[in-house]
Amino acid sequence: MLSRIFIQNFALIDTLEITLNKGLQVITGETGAGKSIILGALRLILGERADAKSIQNSETKSIVEAEFAINDNLQFFFEENDLDFEHQTVIRREILPNGKSRAFVNDVPVTLDLLKMLSKKLIDIHSQFETSNLFDEEYQFQIIDGLSKNKILILKYQTEFSEYKKLLKELDNFKNQLAESNKESDYKNFLLEELQNVNLDDLDLEELQNQVKKHENAEVITDNLSQIFAKLDAEEIGVLDSMTEIKGKLVKVADLSHEFTLLNQ
Template identity: 35%
Template sequence: MIQSLTVKNIALIDELNIEFEAGLNVLSGETGAGKSIVVDSMNLLLGERADRELIRSGQEKAHVEASFRIDSAVFGDFFAKNELDAEDEMIVSRDLSISGKNVCRINGTVVSLTILKTLMDRIVDLHGQHEHQSLLYAKNHLSFLDNYCGAEAEKAKERIAQLYSQLKKAQEQLDETGGDEKERMRSIDLLSFQIQEITEAQIFAGEEDILREEREKLNNAQAIAQNLSAGYAELYLGGEEGGSALSLVQDTVRLLSQISMYDEAYEKTGERLQESAFVLEECAHDLRSFLEAVVFDEHRQAEIEERIDLIAGLKRKYGNSEDEILAFCAEAQQKLEKLQNADADAARLAGEIETIKGRLYKEYQALSGLRKKAAEKLSGAVLKELSDLGMPGAKFEAHFAPLPEPEKAIWRKDGIDEMEFYLSTNEGEPVKPLSKTASGGEISRVMLAFKNISAGLEDISTLIFDEIDTGISGRMALVVSEKMASISRSRQVICVTHLPQIAAMADANFLIRKYSAEGTTHTAVTRLEGADVTDEIARLAGGIETENSRIYAGELRQNAEKIKEAFGR
């Protein structure tokens, strides 16, 4: 159970602390006083997603903390798995910040939001004022029933999930073989064309760069030939105004050789010049060879352009480079070989899929049987609860659609049942879909019945109800208050309400009020005692506190005491 709740800097709350009791705790107050803020704060501790807008204006951080009394032995596996200290006194906290940082702690140890939610789902069940609307949608009914089914159904769903996973994998493998024969042949034709197109092109890595370089030479052949010819002439032939560079060097070598006997340095320099003459002669021969190789070939130029266009076309289809195109071709070849040998694989996988479907359908039937059996028990339990809630003539049933035949089944990982709850609120009237028959007050009572049943199954120690008394008044309000009092004998109940009948039934009353101080709005929570409880019940009953409303409030409290005495404190 929740022993205390501390809230700091949430919405209009700067700081408050609530000490809860073990029985029925009722929070009331004027509309807009901040009752929903307290519930939002509790939701944060239950692992729900946080909104930074909850942080009080002007503050950087917010903090919510609660103290719980639990049986640590019941949660021993959880604490051991998550390396947490197992204690009967448990402190859970959560910090929010404007920066978006979100820190959750259990007994001082930082934990993930998922771990926090997993634990709190086993301790507290919070039923919001709009949650009962989920009962109006048939798609949610099966989940209510599955929660009631228990471990046997969960194991059946696990087996179904495993088989469904096998089915999906086998179907994916069959798709990889090309699917049916027509689809496989289309894939073979496409891959064969792609492989042939790339293979016949006979491209190689770096070919495009080589072709572009050759194209540049062809486009500038005349300029290249002129420069090579002039260079050769300057080096070897010489021009009209003088000898060649080679002849000039050779003349200098002769001059130095004639005076070499006078100084050894002249001889060495002459030898170096002679070596240069050899180099110049080789370079001249190279230039002549280059010149002889230069040709302007229009046919070759057209071939190069055609080749570059071919490579560009392949790049558009298969990759950004010759390497990628060749890799695509190799992969396509592997796929083609696999498809060409796929007949045997496809036949094997098709048979495997049929086998899995057969097993899966049997599991669907088994799960459906478990659900139908549980639905009968659930109907009986709900009818008992509804009778306690002032609907003794009600009928409640779970209507199942017939299971489709295997060839028409839509394979799913959680079963193929289609089910909807039906209700009749008046004796003698036929049952109809819940969404079409129940009023707001009736829906609230059906949901209260579900919550009481599910909490008992899951051993939830605390139930929180946030204004679920929508559409309830008069006699029905008293009936609902009696049911809450009954529930609170076995587990803690925290209820936000506007009904005086529920407030009168409380073991602990808390008033939530809003006030202004120094230009700022605040929300505060006060534990009510004695006459203050009567005054609040009177306010809830009539809005105006008169002597008559106080007398009525006193009568409600006296009646509540008798009822609780009958339940046994």
């Protein structure tokens, strides 16, 4: 039940606070008295987009706040969306002078999508050209559940269903871990088979180390040899200086791979 409305710096309203009691409440007034402004402020609570033009004083933010007395039927919704459940729940919208807006439920920041989901369970604005929530199947079930007074049964079902979804998620995680473990096991078995098929006694460890060193320094070797060939192909070179430079590069290449040792002799 909507129990309080607070509006500040919105449209023509400077500050307004309305306290509502149980039962039918009627707000009347002549055309232009501001009834539609109050309704427009409530639409912000429903999660509608804010407009900076609705701010009366553009130098400060606009605030619309609504307080609801809610029952335990909504506790599961609050827990599922990491919201603080309060029987007196306060929803607040703030419109900043730059046009951006923020939404809060019990002082916890929320997205507009989440605000719409919650407010649909709290408010039904039915105007001349709008369809009532009475035609919404979910809302109909809420009415039936409320009349049947099966709150405890619903909470039990919601708790067990939430636990079921949690267990399903854990099961999926275990399946993924098992798949990754099997994949890793297959790869290690493949490596083991490769090693078992290799005759390690016929391998030359020094030669393997030289090959590894060569591949690790392939870019450096290629770069030095390219510079050597470029020097030898040059039309005008200082022979003595160039040969000294070439010898230095050959020494560097020979140190990186024994295949090029003869080049340094």
